[in-house]
Amino acid sequence: MAEKREDGGPAFPILNGNCNMPGGMSLRDWFAGQSVYVAYRNFADGERDQWEASDVAADAYGLADALLTERQK
Numbered sequence: 001m002a003e004k005r006e007d008g009g010p011a012f013p014i015l016n017g018n019c020n021m022p023g024g025m026s027l028r029d030w031f032a033g034q035s036v037y038v039a040y041r042n043f044a045d046g047e048r049d050q051w052e053a054s055d056v057a058a059d060a061y062g063l064a065d066a067l068l069t070e071r072q073k
Contacts, residue, residue, distance in 0.1 A: 008068050031064035032057075039063060 008027025025033075039059035043051030 006068055008071070028061070028064045028068060031067045032060040035063035035067075036060040 005028070007029070008031070011025050011027045011030035036056065039056045039062075040051075042059060043056060
C-alpha cells in the first residue's frame with residue numbers, strides 16, 4: 001500500500017458555519033504551481049533543448065515539499 005504523502009490540506013478551504021469542507025487543490029499542489037516557473041528557469045537558463053517537462057514538474061513538487069516541511073517547523 002502506498003504511503004500517504006503530506007499535502008498540507010486544502011489550499012483554499014470552504015468554511016461553512018462549523019463545517020470545514022475541504023475541496024479543490026491541496027496546498028502542496030498550489031505550492032508546486034507557484035514554484036513551477038522557478039523550476040522551469042533552472043532548466044531554461046541552460047540549454048533549452050535538454051530539459052524535460054517531467055523534470056520541471058519533479059523539481060516544482062520538490063520545492064513544494066520543502067515549503068511544506070519548513071511550514072511545519
